[in-house]
Amino acid sequence: MLPLVLAILLTAGAQSPTVDRARAEDLARTGHTAEAIDLFERIVKSNPGDIEARLWLARLFLRAGRTADAEAAFRAVTLSHPADIDARIGLAMALTRRGAWEDALTILREVEPAAGANSDLFGALARAYRRGGDDQNALEYFQRARALAPNDPDLVMGYEAVARTYGHWVAVEGFGQTGGPDTTVTSGSIVANARVWRRLHLEATGRVQQGPDYSDAIGGGGFRWRMARPTTIAFQALGGPDNIALATADLAVEVIRYAGLFEIGAGVRRLTFAGANVRAASPIFAWTPVDAWRVDGRYTYSRSAFDETGTSVGNHSVMLRATWQGWRRIAALGTYAYGIESFEDLTADRIGSLGATTVAGGVRIDFRSLTRVNTTWEHQWRSNSTTIDRLTVSVIQAIP
Numbered sequence: 001m002l003p004l005v006l007a008i009l010l011t012a013g014a015q016s017p018t019v020d021r022a023r024a025e026d027l028a029r030t031g032h033t034a035e036a037i038d039l040f041e042r043i044v045k046s047n048p049g050d051i052e053a054r055l056w057l058a059r060l061f062l063r064a065g066r067t068a069d070a071e072a073a074f075r076a077v078t079l080s081h082p083a084d085i086d087a088r089i090g091l092a093m094a095l096t097r098r099g100a101w102e103d104a105l106t107i108l109r110e111v112e113p114a115a116g117a118n119s120d121l122f123g124a125l126a127r128a129y130r131r132g133g134d135d136q137n138a139l140e141y142f143q144r145a146r147a148l149a150p151n152d153p154d155l156v157m158g159y160e161a162v163a164r165t166y167g168h169w170v171a172v173e174g175f176g177q178t179g180g181p182d183t184t185v186t187s188g189s190i191v192a193n194a195r196v197w198r199r200l201h202l203e204a205t206g207r208v209q210q211g212p213d214y215s216d217a218i219g220g221g222g223f224r225w226r227m228a229r230p231t232t233i234a235f236q237a238l239g240g241p242d243n244i245a246l247a248t249a250d251l252a253v254e255v256i257r258y259a260g261l262f263e264i265g266a267g268v269r270r271l272t273f274a275g276a277n278v279r280a281a282s283p284i285f286a287w288t289p290v291d292a293w294r295v296d297g298r299y300t301y302s303r304s305a306f307d308e309t310g311t312s313v314g315n316h317s318v319m320l321r322a323t324w325q326g327w328r329r330i331a332a333l334g335t336y337a338y339g340i341e342s343f344e345d346l347t348a349d350r351i352g353s354l355g356a357t358t359v360a361g362g363v364r365i366d367f368r369s370l371t372r373v374n375t376t377w378e379h380q381w382r383s384n385s386t387t388i389d390r391l392t393v394s395v396i397q398a399i400p
Helices: 002-029 033-046 051-063 067-080 085-097 101-115 119-131 135-148 153-166
Strands: 168-179 185-197 200-211 214-228 231-239 249-259 262-273 276-290 293-306 312-324 330-338 356-366 371-382 387-399
Touching (some): 002 051, 033 051, 051 067, 051 085, 067 085, 085 101, 119 135, 119 153, 214 249
Antiparallel strands (some): 185 200, 249 262, 276 293, 312 330, 356 371, 371 387
16 A cells, blocks of 8 residues: 555645646736746746746736836846747836837847747737837737737737827717706817828817807818837917817817836926917826726916007926726726917917816727727816816727
């Protein structure tokens, strides 16, 4: 009996690492990242020479947003196994995540000849190019990666994200607003954006708005030019000479620079109304700490001048918006704003009473057809004790 018992115990001990590995990989593939990390850390601790487990752990660190840990883990493997292609691709992905896209591209270009047709390599190259502002190469490599792994959701979503920014698109938006007396408003707009060169997009805009005693329209165009890979400049000029509530002229310039996980920029704007004009300047920032989260912010100082009285008034506004990509195709958005809640919707009746607090919540849904649907509800408290509710729905169709 003793030999039989020893054999059973030895067999169970030999199978345990295999069972742990299968369990850890299953947890990783089903999205249980924290549990998978714990199990893979135990596996690596018991067997530091298990390169595949160390690579799994590094990938999971990257998925969990632990970029520094992922970079260190991938570097450790490349030091002991410099020819390991998966480790070098993973290191490049970690470098891209923390903004060192140039270093990532150097590694990936060195690996490319030896890697052959590798969807992970093509996806990593696409993300590095995109981080560097080269959307054309990003789109090309995402297409090559999708051809090899058409069911990989990360590659599919990456391709769609680039196609929406690099390609042409058409957007239709409408909102309805109600609240206190004389605040019922309906509005609709259409924007067409066409890429005329790899870094230059031209845009045409038209908007109509109807209130209790007016019916206005405004239209015009502009451009968005990526003048250097990390820097984009945008210009827009709109007008509607007979408007009562909407601006009769609207000129805006904006510059955005991409710096790793951040976008930093500024905008200036001049709006002319019947009997008044507004000048505004805004520093702008955005932060994407991990793929699932993005935070946008804007501070605006505006100065309104009134023709009838010859006076001018300065105002301060701030906006913060958080976007959580909780599901692959669904994101939730929450916004807080004080002052002018949206300069795009600034009307003549607001100029003399800009103090307002707004909270908003919304849902964004992305479809495989490159259609994006946004629905947003806003509730606003104005300085004259009026409350306003607004529901906005927009549909954007991208054309690669």
